[in-house]
Amino acid sequence: MLQVEGLSKSYGRGARRKCVLDAIHLTVNEGELAGLVGESGSGKSTLARLLMRLEMMDAGTITVAEKGAFYDTLQIVFQNASAALNPSWTVQASLREPLRLMDGNRDAYIREMLGKVGLNEKHLTRLPSELSGGERQRVNLLRSLLMQPKLLICDEIVSSLDRLIQKEIVELLRKLNEEMGMAMLFISHDLKVVQSLCDRLYVMEGGRIVEESVKQDGVWNFSHPYARRLFE
Ligand SMILES: Nc1ncnc2c1ncn2[C@@H]1O[C@H](COP(=O)(O)OP(=O)(O)OP(=O)(O)O)[C@@H](O)[C@H]1O
Ligand SMILES: [Mg+2]
Structure with a gap:
């Protein structure tokens, strides 16, 4: 559904230039619930904006299995x-x-x-x-x-809600995924929420994807120390 390869993005000029996304690779398959977690400022929303073509990337490719018009295939829900x-x-x-x-x-x-x-x-x-x-x-x-x-990007859509409402919305997303077969890239800094909803998970740190994990028999395995620390 979505394939991202070598995606990079910097902001600012000269000495103030700052790399926000550094050679990101990421895949979301058709109908899949994929999650993206990372601390505040790690570049999650920037990635979402690039995926939605709201901003230009510096390098890399984004491939969307478009059926019809782009915005019929891909939609985003923002936090606020x-x-x-x-x-x-x-x-x-x-x-x-x-x-x-x-x-x-x-x-x-x-x-x-x-x-x-x-x-x-x-x-x-x-x-x-x-x-x-x-x-x-x-x-x-x-x-x-x-x-x-066909693919919905959710950027921190439950972060400002209390736990009970969070749970209701997460259940709703799961139901929509089942009923409509819609794939999702669910972005959050809340590991609990992402772990319970998703089947595939990317961990971002300082503009890089440092871990990709797929849930196997209900269990997540992490190899990167940062990802392990997060999940502990
Ligand atoms: N338009 C911009 N100009 C300059 N710097 C920017 C711009 N947009 C984002 N940044 C910087 O890029 C970095 C990543 O920001 P981004 O909003 O993608 O993080 P995030 O992972 O979504 O954080 P949060 O969890 O707080 O939403 C931050 O350091 C931010 O200050
Ligand atoms: Mg954000």
Whole structure:
């Protein structure tokens, strides 16, 4: 679904130039739940922005198994659901917007999809400020799901939510993965969440992938000292 090879990115010029991503290699297979963990500042969101073509890379290749248009294949959900939603738009208006090119009955489709993320019609007339943090993140998630992407990138989407709501959203993602066969790159600094959701895991440190591990019989094996330390 997604293959990244030798991806590098620096910011700044001259003496202030700083390498943020250093020859990243990463694969997400079709329908796979892949995780990316790493400390704050290790480059996770920068990688996500490059994958979404929101910024240019310096070197490397990103291959997406595109079926149709790029943004029909790949979608992203950002951490800050409040900032991602227009504060003066109702939920319904926010959900209609990505569907503006869709043929057929958009509102019927929205109503049908609401249930998938645990929302209902009473939420449609509300403004983002009239929703809880968990509900806002569900709306945010649904906006991306409406396009039925083959790969969804989630950048710290549960980090600001309490443990219970986190668990609900993680369960929801698992269900969506099963029902829609959607692959995911789930980015988080929360190892617990990533370990419970994902089958493949990348650990990032200072702009490098230092570990790749695949869960075998429910067990993770790590060889790199940094990854081991994290998981201990
Ligand atoms: N536009 C930019 N210009 C200069 N430096 C940047 C820019 N964007 C990010 N950086 C730097 O790149 C590094 C990686 O940032 P990034 O946001 O990718 O980290 P992250 O792993 O997502 O962290 P967090 O877990 O806190 O979200 C940081 O040192 C950051 O200061
Ligand atoms: Mg980030």
